[in-house]
Amino acid sequence: MIDLDFALTRGEFSLQLVLRSEARTLALFGDSGCGKTSTLHAIAGLLKPARGRIALDEHALFDSHLRIDVPVAQRKLGVVFQDVRLFPHLSVRDNLCYGAPRPRDPSHFHDVVQLLGLGALLKRKPDQLSGGQARRVAIGRALLSEPLALLLDEPLSNLHCEARAEVLEHLRGLKRELALTTILVSHQADEVLSIADAVALMEDGRLRSILPVAQFGREQRFAMRAPAEAR
Amino acid sequence: MAWLPYDETIALLLSLKVAAAATLCALPPAVGCAWLLARRRFIGMPLLETALLLPLILPPVVTGYVLLQVFGHRGAIGRALDALHLAIAFRWTGAALAAGVMAFPLLVVALRAAFESVDRKLEQAAATLGANAWRIFFGITLPLSLRGLVAGIALAFARAFGEFGATITFVSSIPGETRTLPIALYELLETPGGESGALRLTWVAVIVALAATLGAALLRQRAREAEP
Numbered sequence: 001m002i003d004l005d006f007a008l009t010r011g012e013f014s015l016q017l018v019l020r021s022e023a024r025t026l027a028l029f030g031d032s033g034c035g036k037t038s039t040l041h042a043i044a045g046l047l048k049p050a051r052g053r054i055a056l057d058e059h060a061l062f063d064s065h066l067r068i069d070v071p072v073a074q075r076k077l078g079v080v081f082q083d084v085r086l087f088p089h090l091s092v093r094d095n096l097c098y099g100a101p102r103p104r105d106p107s108h109f110h111d112v113v114q115l116l117g118l119g120a121l122l123k124r125k126p127d128q129l130s131g132g133q134a135r136r137v138a139i140g141r142a143l144l145s146e147p148l149a150l151l152l153d154e155p156l157s158n159l160h161c162e163a164r165a166e167v168l169e170h171l172r173g174l175k176r177e178l179a180l181t182t183i184l185v186s187h188q189a190d191e192v193l194s195i196a197d198a199v200a201l202m203e204d205g206r207l208r209s210i211l212p213v214a215q216f217g218r219e220q221r222f223a224m225r226a227p228a229e230a231r
Numbered sequence: 232m233a234w235l236p237y238d239e240t241i242a243l244l245l246s247l248k249v250a251a252a253a254t255l256c257a258l259p260p261a262v263g264c265a266w267l268l269a270r271r272r273f274i275g276m277p278l279l280e281t282a283l284l285l286p287l288i289l290p291p292v293v294t295g296y297v298l299l300q301v302f303g304h305r306g307a308i309g310r311a312l313d314a315l316h317l318a319i320a321f322r323w324t325g326a327a328l329a330a331g332v333m334a335f336p337l338l339v340v341a342l343r344a345a346f347e348s349v350d351r352k353l354e355q356a357a358a359t360l361g362a363n364a365w366r367i368f369f370g371i372t373l374p375l376s377l378r379g380l381v382a383g384i385a386l387a388f389a390r391a392f393g394e395f396g397a398t399i400t401f402v403s404s405i406p407g408e409t410r411t412l413p414i415a416l417y418e419l420l421e422t423p424g425g426e427s428g429a430l431r432l433t434w435v436a437v438i439v440a441l442a443a444t445l446g447a448a449l450l451r452q453r454a455r456e457a458e459p
Contacts, residue, residue, distance in 0.1 A: 073360075073361050085352055085353055085356035142359075
């Protein structure tokens with residue numbers, strides 16, 4: 001359950017979002033600058049809303065009324081940033097283990113490494129990884145921090161065609177294997193269609209509508225056909 | 232060291248000891264202040280910045296005199312230290328305090344630049360993974376700013392090694408106890424026929440200062456090259 005109702009101002013940009021969704025994987029979809037990443041950062045605690053409430057699966061992370069503002073480090077959210085942000089001085093293995101140096105279930109590490117195909121990369125440093133590999137390590141690092149939910153910011157951006165397919169395949173596998181509430185930020189319809197259950201369409205810092213992914217797919221196909229038919 | 236007479240060797244070794252102790256003691260508070268200035272915004276920040284830079288701006292004699300007033304046998308803290316048999320006035324520990332105070336601003340400025348060179352986004356990422364401020368500092372910020380940190384330490388050591396004004400004001404010149412290399416050099420210049428000794432110590436001072444600053448410059452260059 002994703003429950004957002006907050007207002008946030010950054011310079012001249014204002015974000016006002018009221019969004020409730022039962023979807024397991026929700027995509028925030030819209031053009032760049034519409035407030036998708038700001039929303040994700042507000043959920044992660046990296047941006048503080050002026051007022052409102054942010055809750056995931058009944059856990060209140062922020063509530064200005066009840067004066068709740070859970071610190072970033074205690075929110076237990078696996079964030080995968082658009083710019084990856086692997087720690088350059090640590091090996092892939094140490095990056096992966098950073099969030100849970102003493103994991104409750106050691107076999108979880110091997111499961112995630114296998115799920116994301118990271119076995120051969122463990123000894124490498126981040127500067128020895130391709131774009132797709134780095135993205136997979138970032139996803140693994142977030143998963144291994146034992147999060148309550150996963151926040152993915154444009155997980156396929158800046159990847160060439162093959163790397164996109166590679167990461168997408170792993171994200172689909174992740175969805176099959178793990179029942180984890182996931183919020184995905186994207187401005188690419190194919191990415192949304194292959195991972196999300198529901199899509200929140202955003203525009204100028206507001207929510208326009210929430211659609212089930214099937215309906216979103218139909219509208220996208222219609223939108224792509226319409227200009228052609230108009231000719 | 233055959234080419235360096237006994238009392239000059241003593242002055243050199245004392246200076247090395249004083250500079251090392253000064254740098255070591257200045258390091259923890261300098262790390263704290265530099266981190267505050269690099270990573271936090273708070274009321275009174277310009278005031279702290281100015282206060283930290285004071286020893287760099289004030290005439291060293293003034294700093295030495297203030298130290299004497301506070302830590303001398305009649306000073307507020309000095310009396311307490313006397314009672315605990317920990318007097319530092321006119322002792323090598325006092326020379327280390329004076330050198331530490333004078334090197335402190337340089338150390339803070341260098342460490343602040345080193346911390347600011349670390350991408351804050353990496354620290355944010357560490358926070359989202361559940362790391363607290365200590366773990367982020369020791370696991371991410373410190374290792375990623377290590378070269379700048381070592382360069383800052385080298386510069387502070389060189390500054391402490393060359394300290395003269397505040398030291399001679401605070402702890403005077405006692406052979407083997409507070410007569411550091413710069414003070415010995417000054418006294419040789421004041422002594423008829425001391426020129427050759429002064430020249431020898433000048434060479435020693437130049438070599439130590441060059442070694443420290445060159446080491447710092449090399450580390451900074453390597454840090455720049457290591458940046459992606």
